[in-house]
Amino acid sequence: MKRLLAMMILALATLQIECRAQSVVVGDRLPEMHLRRWLMDLQPDQSDYTCLLFHHSESEICRQSLRSIAAMVEEYGSTLNLVIITKEDYDEAGVTLTEYLDDRVGVAFDEGGRAFRTLKVSFIPFCVVCDKHRRVVWCGNGNMLTHNVMDKILTSHK
Helix, strand or coil: CHHHHHHHHHHHHHHHHHHHCCCCCCCCECCCCCCCEEHHHCCCCCCCEEEEEEECCCCHHHHHHHHHHHHHHHHHHHHEEEEEEECCCHHHHHHHHHHHCECCEEEEECHHHHHHHHCCCCCCCEEEEEECCCEEEEEEEHHHCCHHHHHHHHHHCC
């Protein structure tokens, strides 16, 4: 029992350190990202909530997160959209990310890493969910954004 408790405390401490590594605070307004280049010039439609996913196509963990979140966006319809943010070259990322483009999913190219620096993103897949007023309602590892978490966000922020 003591061992389990110690492991839980260590896991929570690690989670807190991980969240502090980013300059995103739940409840605060998200700073301007200055994303100007979009894959095929397609930006997602406006939604009640936007999920920003900091991503790299060569990372299997990022690909898993993207598949999961893209499925969620499909399920939640016009309530949720997704902006995939990458520092990759347009030609490289475009090949792998084009399949995700639709009215609610867009791919933004963070040329020069400005968005990554603005939020001090130090790990990927880093994910931020904000409301239509750009208030952060959730942030963390993209693989931790589950249906249960999203349902809680939607019910607690009505």
